[in-house]
Amino acid sequence: MGYDxxxxxxxxxxxxxxxxxxxxxxxxxxxRLLVEQEMAAGRRVHIIGADELPDDALVLPSSMMGAPTVxxxxxxxGGGNIAAFRALEKHLGRTAYAVMxxxxxxxxxxxxxxxGAQLGLPVVDADGMGRAFPELQMQxxxxxxxxGSPMAIASDHGDVCIIDAGRDxxxxxxxxxxxxxxxxxxxxxxxxxxxxxxxxxxSVHGTLTLCRRIxxxxxxxxxxxxxxxDALTSMLASTLYKLGAVLFQGKVVDVExxxxxxxxxxxxxLEATGGSPxxxxxxxxxxxxxxxxxxxxxxxxxxxxxxxxSTETGAPVPTESLAYGQRLTVYGIxxxxxxxxxxxxxxxxxxxxxxxxxxTPLEDLLSRI
Numbered sequence: 001m002g003y004d005x006x007x008x009x010x011x012x013x014x015x016x017x018x019x020x021x022x023x024x025x026x027x028x029x030x031x032r033l034l035v036e037q038e039m040a041a042g043r044r045v046h047i048i049g050a051d052e053l054p055d056d057a058l059v060l061p062s063s064m065m066g067a068p069t070v071x072x073x074x075x076x077x078g079g080g081n082i083a084a085f086r087a088l089e090k091h092l093g094r095t096a097y098a099v100m101x102x103x104x105x106x107x108x109x110x111x112x113x114x115x116g117a118q119l120g121l122p123v124v125d126a127d128g129m130g131r132a133f134p135e136l137q138m139q140x141x142x143x144x145x146x147x148g149s150p151m152a153i154a155s156d157h158g159d160v161c162i163i164d165a166g167r168d169x170x171x172x173x174x175x176x177x178x179x180x181x182x183x184x185x186x187x188x189x190x191x192x193x194x195x196x197x198x199x200x201x202x203s204v205h206g207t208l209t210l211c212r213r214i215x216x217x218x219x220x221x222x223x224x225x226x227x228x229x230d231a232l233t234s235m236l237a238s239t240l241y242k243l244g245a246v247l248f249q250g251k252v253v254d255v256e257x258x259x260x261x262x263x264x265x266x267x268x269x270l271e272a273t274g275g276s277p278x279x280x281x282x283x284x285x286x287x288x289x290x291x292x293x294x295x296x297x298x299x300x301x302x303x304x305x306x307x308x309x310s311t312e313t314g315a316p317v318p319t320e321s322l323a324y325g326q327r328l329t330v331y332g333i334x335x336x337x338x339x340x341x342x343x344x345x346x347x348x349x350x351x352x353x354x355x356x357x358x359x360t361p362l363e364d365l366l367s368r369i
Contacts, residue, residue, distance in 0.1 A: 013215055025109070085119070250272045255269075305334075
């Protein structure tokens with residue numbers, strides 16, 4: 001059954017989304033404040049399951065595009081998301097029944113919540129990744145045959161464009177990335193227009209509620225002075241993700257981070273503390289963490305989730321906030337089965353990012369540590 005978000009639920013959802021953001025997706029703090037502003041004005045955020053959609057519904061995903069480092073200095077205003085959404089409706093000649101996230105991780109979990117409140121539309125409890133990814137073609141929607149085009153893209157300054165790359169979702173990503181850079185490194189988009197059947201068949205279900213459960217689990221662990229990582233591992237075991245585990249605990253000793261071609265790219269090195277196996281862990285990221293190497297050996301790799309969390313509190317630390325001296329716990333989460341098919345791995349597995357390593361499931365890598 002659908003439900004309305006409360007402020008407490010929203011706070012939990014934002015923290016859980018930052019965990020599933022795997023270091024990227026943008027820090028949801030500002031987005032959470034924008035949603036709170038809508039709620040304080042008397043607007044509601046209503047979450048529904050994909051099974052609650054009418055059979056003839058049009059659903060339009062909504063998100064922001066750009067490097068997370070840009071959002072640190074260029075705060076979103078929330079106006080461009082309406083412009084992109086309405087532009088796509090106009091182009092399609094149809095009125096949307098609902099909005100949904102393209103990704104449940106980070107800031108982009110907040111953008112559709114804000115849009116749903118602004119327009120009085122329900123938000124579908126599902127997304128196309130079950131985490132965050134940096135490129136538009138990296139979605140279960142596209143892997144399972146839904147074209148991302150036509151899509152609408154807008155800025156905070158009144159620019160609105162329609163992109164139609166046919167069924168070439170990678171070409172759509174390239175065109176949208178160029179426009180995003182021209183728009184100042186951040187834009188609002190609405191893409192992958194879908195009917196009800198496509199939403200049900202191609203999305204990762206229940207991810208907004210999962211984000212809320214993750215945030216609630218971490219909050220309760222802090223309140224009860226319990227181990228946040230044990231609590232998270234226990235909670236994930238009953239979800240479609242199944243496995244969550246501490247991979248490494250250490251201190252950040254070096255961060256290399258650049259904003260290149262509309263992405264935050266770089267590496268971070270951690271030295272072991274707290275009896276972690278090995279001596280040094282290296283994380284490679286493109287907005288999100290892609291691979292974790294312990295003393296040069298892969299211990300987790302995309303599309304499985306690699307999360308950087310505060311060792312003291314379990315609070316997520318995004319890639320744009322990584323800094324020397326932080327004590328972090330690197331936490332791995334196995335990705336849902338829909339993300340592990342051959343077609344999915346070709347799109348957002350190691351090869352999709354130009355990595356030379358082949359994909360090995362997290363549970364297999366854990367047995368070798």
